[in-house]
Each structure stands twice: as structure tokens, then as C-alpha cells.
Amino acid sequence: KAGVTQTPRYLIKTRGQQVTLSCSPISGHRSVSWYQQTPGQGLQFLFEYFSETQRNKGNFPGRFSGRQFSNSRSEMNVSTLELGDSALYLCASSFKAVASAGELFFGEGSRLTVL
Amino acid sequence: AQKVTQAQTEISVVEKEDVTLDCVYETRDTTYYLFWYKQPPSGELVFLIRRNSFDEQNEISGRYSWNFQKSTSSFNFTITASQVVDSAVYFCALSEVSTEMDSSYKLIFGSGTRLLVRP
Numbered sequence: 288k289a290g291v292t293q294t295p296r297y298l299i300k301t302r303g304q305q306v307t308l309s310c311s312p313i314s315g316h317r318s319v320s321w322y323q324q325t326p327g328q329g330l331q332f333l334f335e336y337f338s339e340t341q342r343n344k345g346n347f348p349g350r351f352s353g354r355q356f357s358n359s360r361s362e363m364n365v366s367t368l369e370l371g372d373s374a375l376y377l378c379a380s381s382f383k384a385v386a387s388a389g390e391l392f393f394g395e396g397s398r399l400t401v402l
Numbered sequence: 403a404q405k406v407t408q409a410q411t412e413i414s415v416v417e418k419e420d421v422t423l424d425c426v427y428e429t430r431d432t433t434y435y436l437f438w439y440k441q442p443p444s445g446e447l448v449f450l451i452r453r454n455s456f457d458e459q460n461e462i463s464g465r466y467s468w469n470f471q472k473s474t475s476s477f478n479f480t481i482t483a484s485q486v487v488d489s490a491v492y493f494c495a496l497s498e499v500s501t502e503m504d505s506s507y508k509l510i511f512g513s514g515t516r517l518l519v520r521p
Contacts, residue, residue, distance in 0.1 A: 291446075320508065330493065330511035343508055375445060391509065393439075393447035 289313065291394035293378050299400045305366040308397045312359050312380030319361040320391065321353060324375040333376075336361055365399075373401045404429050404498045408512035415484055416520050423479045423515045425494030431455075435497040436470065436477045437509065442490045450492075453477065484519045491516045 292311040300306050312319050321333040332345040336355035353363040359380075365372055375398050379391040405428040415421045427436065438450040451461065453470050461468050465482045481488055495509040 322509075322511075329513050330495075330509075332508040332510075335508060345508065377445075377447065379447070390449050390452055391437075391447075392449065395444055395446040398445070 291378055291380050291392050293376075293394035293397050295397055296395065297398050297400075299402060300368050301402050302368055302370060304368050305364060306368060306399060307362055307364045308376055308378075308399075310361045310363075310378030310380075310394060312361070312378075313382075313392055316380035316382050316392070317359050318381040319355055319359065320379045320381070321361070321363050322377045322379065323347075324377060324396070325371075325373070330377070333363065368401045370401050373399060375399075404431075404496055404510045406494050406496050406510050406512035408492075408494055408515050410515045411513070412516040412518070414518045414520065417486060418483050419519075420480060420482050421484050421517065421519075423481075423492050423494075423517070425477045425479065425512060427475050427477065427494070427496045429475075429496060429498075431498070437495040437497070438468065438477075438479050439493045439495060440490045441493060441514070447493065450479075481517075484517075486519050486521050489517055489519045 291313055294309045318337045320335040322330050323333055324330045333347055334341055334353050335343040339355045350366045355361045375396040377393050377396045379393045381391050407426045410424055434455045436453045439447040440450055441447050451468055458470050458472055467480045469478045491514045493514045494512040497507050498510055
């Protein structure tokens, strides 16, 4: 069974540009969450999607957005990149749709460097 | 507010030693879940265990064991007879269920403990 796949694994952008990251969840998983990991702030929740609907959002500016497609694949977009957006962006999928806090399966992440 | 504290930033042990990673949490919820994840250098977070707030039974899985104590709001993780392959960053996390969004929850992570097991 394939795990969570994130692309690209590494990318370098310059300030002001925008970036789109992709996540393919485990087959059958309908919930996709995104987390940002930085040395200073640690792991922080960005948003969660279920059946193409954003159900929860963390405390990030509007420059961070996402969406989920009918096949459960998800993308997140960051516009007008800032140096502080340099981070490892982790995607996680889950089978459970209810608030029983099912196990999250994480991908290896997309490491974004903003110059 | 929900919070997870992992006071140990880095721990270094010699192979075969036992090591305990501490985790203290804060929550107002009566129902919640606690997790431990391992992050090897590859980056992905590997699920180790999930424990709900109503189950205080300790758990053992091979060389891993977990001690959950609601009275002290702690969920500590012990590795017995550590091995070099155990070297990684370990995260403790607490689920926070959204009261506004239907059935959604997120994980509140601690800052992680970097474990180095030397041969």
C-alpha cells in the first residue's frame, strides 16, 4: 500500500514568488491535513480537508491556502513568499472522518527554501 | 489553551541503555488523544502510539513502553535497550477537536526531543 506522497520534495523560490505543493494521500483516505515545520516554531497545523471541504484552519495568514480534489489529492499554495516561509511542509492523511483522532500518516514533506 | 511540553531538547545515550522521553500536556477537554511520533532524518513522521484520555493502561510494544498518568498530565515514552536506529527526533502530540468545524481535529505538537544513541 503506497504511503502519502508529496511533491516536490525540495524547491527553492525567491521572495515574492508563489509556490504550490502537492499531496497524494493513502488510497481510501479522505482527510488530508497540512503542517508546517520550522526550527523556531516547530510543527504547526495549517489546515485540514475532508471531501473537498476545508474543515479546520490554523493561525496562518491568508497567503496560505489549499484545496482538495474529488480524488482526495490536495494542494497547498503560498503566495507572495517571505523568508520566514522557509520550512518543511508535511502532509498527513487519515481514514477516520469523525472526531476520534485517528492515526495520521505523514509524507516525507516538501522542503521549501525562500531566498 | 492546549499545550504540549517536551522539556528535554536533546538526549544522548550509549547503545543498550534505557531512555525515557518526557511529555507533559495541558488541555481543558475531557476527551482527548495523545500521540507519539518519530521523525527520522528522512523527514516523515512515523506514528508510534495513540492513547485516548479514558485509557490509562500502560502499553508495551517490544522495546517501547508508554506511561500515561492523567493525575500529572504526563505521557512518557521509554525505550529499553536503545539501539543506534532509535536515533531520531521524537514528538509528543495532543489532539484538539474543533468545536466549530464538523468532526475535524488537529494535532498540537511538542517541540520534540532529539535522541542520539551512540554505538
